[in-house]
Amino acid sequence: MPGRSSAPATGAALEAKVAQLARDLGLEVKRQVRVGRRIWGAIRKIDIVAGDARGRRLGIECKYQKERGTAEEKIPAIVDDIAAWPIDGIVVFDGGGFSENMRTFLISSGKAILFEDLEVWLRLYFGLPLK
Numbered sequence: 267m268p269g270r271s272s273a274p275a276t277g278a279a280l281e282a283k284v285a286q287l288a289r290d291l292g293l294e295v296k297r298q299v300r301v302g303r304r305i306w307g308a309i310r311k312i313d314i315v316a317g318d319a320r321g322r323r324l325g326i327e328c329k330y331q332k333e334r335g336t337a338e339e340k341i342p343a344i345v346d347d348i349a350a351w352p353i354d355g356i357v358v359f360d361g362g363g364f365s366e367n368m369r370t371f372l373i374s375s376g377k378a379i380l381f382e383d384l385e386v387w388l389r390l391y392f393g394l395p396l397k
Contacts (some may be wrong), residue, residue: 288316325355331363
């Protein structure tokens, strides 16, 4: 399972680490998958779509925030947006900039997970052996 020493340091790094972890587990990975439009016309993309040989797919949004800021204000809308996807989805988040209230909201939503917990979550979701 990834430890804090291997934690990403930027949003792009988080997305790359999530994609690599999924590949290391034997999953197929597609990045920036277009899945239609949002209500105001913007193109909707999923950061990562991971899938297995049986056809099970999972959309993964990656959110990183190093310092306190406004990025976390967008996350509740992302959790809602996942409901419009044609597949199951989660938010993977990391970084010390998320407030304790936002971390609690994300974890309690059932649609978000810390990066450090992702490997076990993916193993359970895709029915892969646990270490």
